[in-house]
Amino acid sequence: MRGECMRAIWQISRDVLLEARRNQLFLLTLGLSFTLILLFTAVSHVEESLKNRLFSEISMTLLWLMHFILAIFFVTESLYTDVKDKSIYFYLVRNVSRQQYLVGKYLGFLTAITVSILVSGLTVLLCSTWLNSTLDVKLVWGLVFLIWEMALIVSVLTLLSFMFSKLITVFLFLFLFFFASLLEYLSIDSGMNGLLSGLLFLAPNFKYYSYMEMIVHAKAISSKYIVFLLGYTGCMSLFYLIATSLQFRSREL
Amino acid sequence: MLQISDLHVGLSTGFFKPRVPILHGVNLFVKQGRIFGFLGPNGAGKTTTIKTVLGLIPRYKGQILLNGQPLDNPSQRKLLGYAPENAYFTPYLTPMEILFSLGTLSGMPGSEIKKEAEYWLQRLNLSHVLDQQVKTFSKGMKQRLALCQAMMHKPELIILDEPTTGLDPIGKDVVKKLLLELKAAGTTIMLSSHHLLDVQEICDDLCIIHRGRVLVAGETETLLPDGMNLEQYFVQVVTGCEVNV
Numbered sequence: 001m002r003g004e005c006m007r008a009i010w011q012i013s014r015d016v017l018l019e020a021r022r023n024q025l026f027l028l029t030l031g032l033s034f035t036l037i038l039l040f041t042a043v044s045h046v047e048e049s050l051k052n053r054l055f056s057e058i059s060m061t062l063l064w065l066m067h068f069i070l071a072i073f074f075v076t077e078s079l080y081t082d083v084k085d086k087s088i089y090f091y092l093v094r095n096v097s098r099q100q101y102l103v104g105k106y107l108g109f110l111t112a113i114t115v116s117i118l119v120s121g122l123t124v125l126l127c128s129t130w131l132n133s134t135l136d137v138k139l140v141w142g143l144v145f146l147i148w149e150m151a152l153i154v155s156v157l158t159l160l161s162f163m164f165s166k167l168i169t170v171f172l173f174l175f176l177f178f179f180a181s182l183l184e185y186l187s188i189d190s191g192m193n194g195l196l197s198g199l200l201f202l203a204p205n206f207k208y209y210s211y212m213e214m215i216v217h218a219k220a221i222s223s224k225y226i227v228f229l230l231g232y233t234g235c236m237s238l239f240y241l242i243a244t245s246l247q248f249r250s251r252e253l
Numbered sequence: 254m255l256q257i258s259d260l261h262v263g264l265s266t267g268f269f270k271p272r273v274p275i276l277h278g279v280n281l282f283v284k285q286g287r288i289f290g291f292l293g294p295n296g297a298g299k300t301t302t303i304k305t306v307l308g309l310i311p312r313y314k315g316q317i318l319l320n321g322q323p324l325d326n327p328s329q330r331k332l333l334g335y336a337p338e339n340a341y342f343t344p345y346l347t348p349m350e351i352l353f354s355l356g357t358l359s360g361m362p363g364s365e366i367k368k369e370a371e372y373w374l375q376r377l378n379l380s381h382v383l384d385q386q387v388k389t390f391s392k393g394m395k396q397r398l399a400l401c402q403a404m405m406h407k408p409e410l411i412i413l414d415e416p417t418t419g420l421d422p423i424g425k426d427v428v429k430k431l432l433l434e435l436k437a438a439g440t441t442i443m444l445s446s447h448h449l450l451d452v453q454e455i456c457d458d459l460c461i462i463h464r465g466r467v468l469v470a471g472e473t474e475t476l477l478p479d480g481m482n483l484e485q486y487f488v489q490v491v492t493g494c495e496v497n498v
Contacts, residue, residue, distance in 0.1 A: 004360070007357065008358055011354055011357045011358055012354075012358075014354070015343060015346065015350075015354050018345065018346055018350060019343050019345045019346065021345075022345040022386065023345060082343075085341035086337055086339075086340075086341060087341045087342050087343055089307070089309060089335070089337055090342070090351075090355055090399075090402060091355075091358060092307075092308065092309060093307045093308070093309070093330060093333060093335045094330055094331070094355065094358040094359050095328055095330055095331050095358065095359065095360060096358050249311065250311055250312060251311075252264055252265060252304075252309070252310045252311070252312070253304070253309040253310070
């Protein structure tokens with residue numbers, strides 16, 4: 001029984017990966033990431049002042065931005081089209097529960113985006129090592145944090161995509177993201193009172209500023225911070241997936 | 254085989270809006286090894302009934318039994334095959350990839366999937382586009398692919414919602430012969446269609462539904478008055494008008 005359940009989840013994830021491999025948005029994101037990283041490496045090689053800190057900052061921001069856009073459009077388009085065009089029927093009329101479909105899709109999206117981050121991240125690492133003659137370990141941590149952030153982003157997008165149309169999902173997600181980022185910025189900049197801290201904890205906070213600041217300003221990344229970020233991302237992603245599952249369970253298709 | 258008793262379904266029309274009743278106590282019985290024609294004008298509730306049977310509409314009142322077992326359990330759905338009206342598939346996948354995925358989800362082993370997929374793609378004239386992405390397919394080709402996936406795992410009951418939509422006359426003829434072959438092999442078929450003369454030709458049993466209520470149900474031969482074809486009978490039953498034969 002458990003084997004069948006896992007096989008269904010794996011098969012649905014595999015379909016998402018196949019879809020991603022041929023999706024033009026996916027290929028465009030990877031191509032643009034490569035081009036921009038290589039261009040910036042060339043400029044940094046010529047201009048001494050761009051090495052080290054600025055290279056790390058710009059390349060990590062670039063990776064974040066490209067995958068942020070990719071996640072929004074890939075997840076929203078795929079889930080919305082599945083329901084609108086009714087291709088979801090072919091899965092759900094078989095021995096597949098809605099929860100299995102949901103988890104399979106989520107893992108498929110996350111794996112596809114992770115592969116893209118790892119491929120373009122490896123390029124950043126190689127370029128950084130070539131420019132500075134040393135491997136910047138903080139960049140590796142940056143990639144790990146970026147993948148965690150994507151886990152949360154995909155779970156929020158999954159919930160919104162099952163509830164709203166494509167356009168509303170994108171607008172609502174951007175609103176949530178900028179609201180949470182503003183709170184995060186305020187907390188770093190001026191500290192926060194109890195109410196704002198509570199809001200910050202409950203909002204799907206992506207901790208973007210925290211880890212980017214650490215990497216860019218070469219601050220030490222404590223094990224306490226890593227555990228907190230992992231725990232936070234895991235719990236929040238799970239929370240959004242459970243909310244999606246509850247919403248999806250009673251939905252008419 | 255399939256028994257639907259006192260089925261009531263209401264559909265949601267948006268946040269904070271009351272549900273609109275669609276089905277008002279539908280009763281049906283689809284007998285084993287026969288072709289059951291499920292007919293009705295547009296908006297009668299045919300697709301809603303089919304979607305409820307398939308578990309796509311989870312909130313309903315009444316009972317749906319397949320071989321005496323409730324259909325709420327997804328594992329019961331192994332016994333079902335379904336092809337929707339206007340089939341759409343993930344556009345970036347090829348027919349073989351789609352059939353492999355759906356065959357796996359139906360619990361078929363890999364070697365059998367390959368054999369069955371090749372057979373059905375050949376039968377429905379899709380063997381020349383095995384490695385072509387579905388986004389390049391015409392409506393009729395997608396419809397034929399939908400039929401392949403509905404039949405490849407050898408289900409006991411096949412539910413077809415307008416299976417000949419988008420098919421050319423040759424395609425329609427292939428499907429008609431295929432359904433008769435499946436029936437001869439013991440498969441039960443529930444078919445919803447507006448091509449009433451074809452339905453009359455192949456269906457053993459009929460049910461006409463209108464505004465969420467079953468108007469008539471029974472064997473085709475018994476239901477149809479002498480000298481009247483199904484189109485005339487359908488119009489008569491639905492509009493309540495006598496048709497001059």
